[in-house]
Amino acid sequence: MNATVNDLVSESPTVAIGDLVVGEGRPVYVIGEIGINHNGDPDIARQLIDVAAEAGVQAVKFQKRTPELAVPPEQRDVMRQTPWGEMTYLEYKHRVELDRGAYEKIAQHAADRGLQWFASPWDVPSVEFLEDLGVVTHKVASASVTDHEMLRALAETGKPIILSTGMSTLEQIDEAVEILGTDKLVILHATSTYPLPPEETNLRVIPALKERYGVPVGYSGHERGLQISIAAVALGAVAVERHITLDRTMWGSDHASSLEPQGLQHLVRDIRILEQAMGDGVKRVMPGEVAPMQRLRRVTD
Structure with a gap:
C-alpha cells in the first residue's frame, strides 16, 4: 500500500528506475533533458542522445x-x-512534436547508446502514448503538478514517477504526492525561471523536501553554468536534470538555459568527483595523511 504525506519515514529510501537505483549511496542519476530542443527534427534528437x-x-x-x-x-x-x-502558437506546438515513428527510433537509439529514455507527458493521451512505447518511468513537469487528472493516470501505470516541483506551493506538492504515493516517487526541487538567477534557486529546499516526504530528492536546474547543480549534489540531491542543446544560440525557448556538449561533460565529471569527495562522514586519519603526520607532528599520543 502506498504511503501518504502523513506517513513520512526517516530512512533514506531508494527507487528502482529500470535497471538503475536512485537514492543515497547510489551514483547520482543524471538526466539530459532534450525536451523540445530537437525543434521537431528527429536528427537533432538523435544527435542530442549521442551528446548525452x-x-x-x-x-x-x-x-x-x-x-x-x-x-x-x-x-x-x-x-x-x-x-x-x-504561425499560431498551436501550429507551432504541432510543428515541434515528434510522431510515433520518431519516438520508436529514439527508443532504439537510446538503447543502442546505453541510455534510458522517458518523457514528461502533458496530458492523459500522452501518458497512454508513452506507456505504449514502454518507457521505464514518467516525469511530471512542474507545469503539471496541479493536473490531478493526469497524475491519477500516471499513478495507475504503476511506474516510478519523477515529480518536478517548480512554481508550486507545499500544499500543491502535498496533493500531488497524495495522488502519486511515495513507494516509487522521486521528487526534484526546481525553480521554473528561465534562465534561473542564483537568488531564486533556494537549494536548501532539497533537504527540506527529503524530510517532509521521505523519498529520494534531486534537482532540476535551469541556471547557466554548473556551480548550482554541483552544490545541489553536495546538499543531498540524488538526481540532477539539466536541459541540453547542441548550441545555446539555436532558436527555441529552452536553448539559452541549456548545457552545450562540453558543459554537460563537465557537469557529469564534476558530479562524479564530488561523489568521491563526500565520503561517509566518519572523521579518521586518511592513508595519505600518515606520512605527513609522521614527518610533521612533534607530539603524538
Missing part, C-alpha cells in the same frame, strides 16, 4: 504533448514568429 551518451549521463528526457489539450485556449491563436514562418 558521450557525456556519461544515465537517461535522456523528452516532452510529449497533445497540443489541443496542452495549450491553454487563450494561447492557441496567438501568433508567433518561428524558423518556419509566422
